[in-house]
Amino acid sequence: MAKKKKDDINFAPRGRGTEKDGAVQKGVDLPKPTKKKHKSLGLTEDNLKAMYEQMYLQRRFEERAMQQYQKGKFGGFLHLYIGQEAVSTGTVFALNDDDDIITAYRDHGWGLCRGITANEGMAELFGKKTGCSKGKGGSMHFAKTENHFWGGYGIVGGHIPIGGGLAFANKYNQNGRISATFFGDGAVDQGALHETFNIANLWGLPAIFAVENNGYSMGTAARRHTVTEIVDRAKAYGMKSKVVNGMDVFSVYEAMKEVSEEVRENSEPYFLEIRTYRYRGHSMSDPQKYRTKEELDEYQKIDPIERLKTYLKDNKIMKDEEIQEIEDKVEQEVLDAVEFADNSDFPDESELYDDMFAEEEPYFHN
Amino acid sequence: MAELQFREAIREAIDEEMAREEKVFIMGEEVAEYNGAYKVTEGLLDKYGYKRVIDTPISELGFSGIGVGAAMNGLRPIVEFMTFNFAVLAADQIINHASKAGYMTGGQITMPIVFRGANASAGQLGATHSVAFDSMYAHFPGLKVIYTSEPDDAKGLLKSAIRDDNPVLFMESEQMYGMKGEVSEEEDYIIPIGKGKVKREGSDVTVVAHGKMYHVAKQAAAQLEKDGVDVEIIDPRTVKPLDLPLIVESIKKTNRCVVVDEAHPFAGFAAEIGFLIQREAFDYLDAPVQRVTLPDVNAPFAKNLLDAWLPSPKNVIDAVNQVTYRN
Ligand SMILES: Cc1ncc(C[n+]2csc(CCOP(=O)(O)OP(=O)(O)O)c2C)c(N)n1
Ligand SMILES: [Mg+2]
Numbered sequence: 001m002a003k004k005k006k007d008d009i010n011f012a013p014r015g016r017g018t019e020k021d022g023a024v025q026k027g028v029d030l031p032k033p034t035k036k037k038h039k040s041l042g043l044t045e046d047n048l049k050a051m052y053e054q055m056y057l058q059r060r061f062e063e064r065a066m067q068q069y070q071k072g073k074f075g076g077f078l079h080l081y082i083g084q085e086a087v088s089t090g091t092v093f094a095l096n097d098d099d100d101i102i103t104a105y106r107d108h109g110w111g112l113c114r115g116i117t118a119n120e121g122m123a124e125l126f127g128k129k130t131g132c133s134k135g136k137g138g139s140m141h142f143a144k145t146e147n148h149f150w151g152g153y154g155i156v157g158g159h160i161p162i163g164g165g166l167a168f169a170n171k172y173n174q175n176g177r178i179s180a181t182f183f184g185d186g187a188v189d190q191g192a193l194h195e196t197f198n199i200a201n202l203w204g205l206p207a208i209f210a211v212e213n214n215g216y217s218m219g220t221a222a223r224r225h226t227v228t229e230i231v232d233r234a235k236a237y238g239m240k241s242k243v244v245n246g247m248d249v250f251s252v253y254e255a256m257k258e259v260s261e262e263v264r265e266n267s268e269p270y271f272l273e274i275r276t277y278r279y280r281g282h283s284m285s286d287p288q289k290y291r292t293k294e295e296l297d298e299y300q301k302i303d304p305i306e307r308l309k310t311y312l313k314d315n316k317i318m319k320d321e322e323i324q325e326i327e328d329k330v331e332q333e334v335l336d337a338v339e340f341a342d343n344s345d346f347p348d349e350s351e352l353y354d355d356m357f358a359e360e361e362p363y364f365h366n
Numbered sequence: 367m368a369e370l371q372f373r374e375a376i377r378e379a380i381d382e383e384m385a386r387e388e389k390v391f392i393m394g395e396e397v398a399e400y401n402g403a404y405k406v407t408e409g410l411l412d413k414y415g416y417k418r419v420i421d422t423p424i425s426e427l428g429f430s431g432i433g434v435g436a437a438m439n440g441l442r443p444i445v446e447f448m449t450f451n452f453a454v455l456a457a458d459q460i461i462n463h464a465s466k467a468g469y470m471t472g473g474q475i476t477m478p479i480v481f482r483g484a485n486a487s488a489g490q491l492g493a494t495h496s497v498a499f500d501s502m503y504a505h506f507p508g509l510k511v512i513y514t515s516e517p518d519d520a521k522g523l524l525k526s527a528i529r530d531d532n533p534v535l536f537m538e539s540e541q542m543y544g545m546k547g548e549v550s551e552e553e554d555y556i557i558p559i560g561k562g563k564v565k566r567e568g569s570d571v572t573v574v575a576h577g578k579m580y581h582v583a584k585q586a587a588a589q590l591e592k593d594g595v596d597v598e599i600i601d602p603r604t605v606k607p608l609d610l611p612l613i614v615e616s617i618k619k620t621n622r623c624v625v626v627d628e629a630h631p632f633a634g635f636a637a638e639i640g641f642l643i644q645r646e647a648f649d650y651l652d653a654p655v656q657r658v659t660l661p662d663v664n665a666p667f668a669k670n671l672l673d674a675w676l677p678s679p680k681n682v683i684d685a686v687n688q689v690t691y692r693n
Binding site: 009010011012074075076077127128129133135136137138140141153154155156157158186187189190191217218219220224225226289290346347349351352353356364365366 | 393395398399400403415416417420423425426427428451454455489490491492493494495631661663664666667668669671675
């Protein structure tokens, strides 16, 4: 074998430089969407209308949030979920309402889907006391535990074991609930995922682990940060797995329905790679030089909300005017939320010390 | 002198050391193709290539440990953490391995490695993204800890850190990367680790402050000057080893001291300095040493709570008034 030239040594991922010139690079390859129609999936027309309203709400909520951020109404990070709405919506409609969901910091869509109102969500972004986390958490830490939404977490991979723990408690209590843990493609490289997968299968935890592979981890394309297909992570741990089209709400619903039944029935973990795409930058200050406009266009052409809208019309489930009605209603809801957030009070300064310990009057060190 | 942003001063230090020594390389999340999450490493990939400027997956434990192994085996890694909040995942490598391998093998191993990145709070980033870790790492034997306040210090000390044959934690601030300052143009500009600096001379009270807190102390001092209080500010620059003689010398002159620290109070930098001062300069003190720190509570998101949480110039002024009995 020829000796490698010294200059050739590099620690960049294998396969770099093999991209074909001129081709539109794709962050993720989507599997074919399900061919099933709503009836054979067990979805009613009312379900579809509710799904549409939910997805549209997530979209408009974030578009308005972005405007408010740009106006300087609040600071910190703002990671938008735009483009990925089919994942949260398909999942929440498929799971039982008391199944436990936990996710990473890209959490607004998940929160709205699990019953955080637009008011509570917007107020949280503004850091107001009327927010879902009383203004203590902000964009990254939406939560509504009474609805079994355990929140968004900001340390990449940190909540994956916690999702396993939610399932552990469910199994311990034999309450018939399962957990579903969502995380980004960047998180699959963390040791936390690997340790959890092993334990989860060892102990038969009723847990769905789902990566929302949106093609990028900040500025790094998935194929530059991880080896093999992500879904194959499951193989090493003997876990069942599946790739899902995350740009189609029916496909997500179908997969989640099937998988959740298996996980519940057999008390075993399951790994899903849900392929989707993030339309916006990582957070608000991302010049997005790592991808082309053309690539983004490719995915926007198959927008999950537009897709559902087309289905509703083509199948004569809703007319244009009815769809418009829903959109107007949502638009108003979101505008009201902005006003609500703006008019809400900041937390009282005395609340700084609240929520630290379980006691009424805990010890603080000074 | 050249006027440089903090990020440029850090980049110059890395660049000069990489040019000087082939064994120096840098790795971390987004350091190469993205040119650094905060543009610290901008241009370095173009200059040094994929061998020495390396993007890592989000695997802090893994790549830090690979850094430790590479250091043991003759290289001089610079491991960048996007922030030190994420280095918590690598604490096993830093605390259990980098700081101890040399000792427990009876001196057979040397560990020339730098762990660097942003430390402490940077606006409304919430509880998990706002922690100051310098005191925590300084707790452990075998580690050196640097957290500088100005570009000049950063350049000189980072070059020293890269040349040091021990594990060094070099801390920066997201909020200071764009801050400009005069930086020495001296060729091969080195500041020895462990040397503090009197950044403002004064006779009434000594304020010890490092990192971002130096700037808080500076604002307080400007305000206090108007009230006729002459503040001396000591920036230790290096948390460990600590330039205690410089602090003691100042207290012998002012007889009063306030320590400002961006960490929580329990067993932190301020607590340690307070203890050392009472041991070394007890007879010179005219008032108990006071400290300004974060409260013993997690970082809140809400803007008003965050403002209340962070040490402010007002907090420093209050503490100075207390040690000078002006209230
Ligand atoms: C342990 C840790 N390391 C680094 C970061 C900084 N960081 C925040 S998000 C992110 C990228 C994660 O991408 P991915 O998991 O694909 O999720 P996405 O943003 O695409 O939803 C990085 C590196 C972090 N928050 N936590
Ligand atoms: Mg991603």
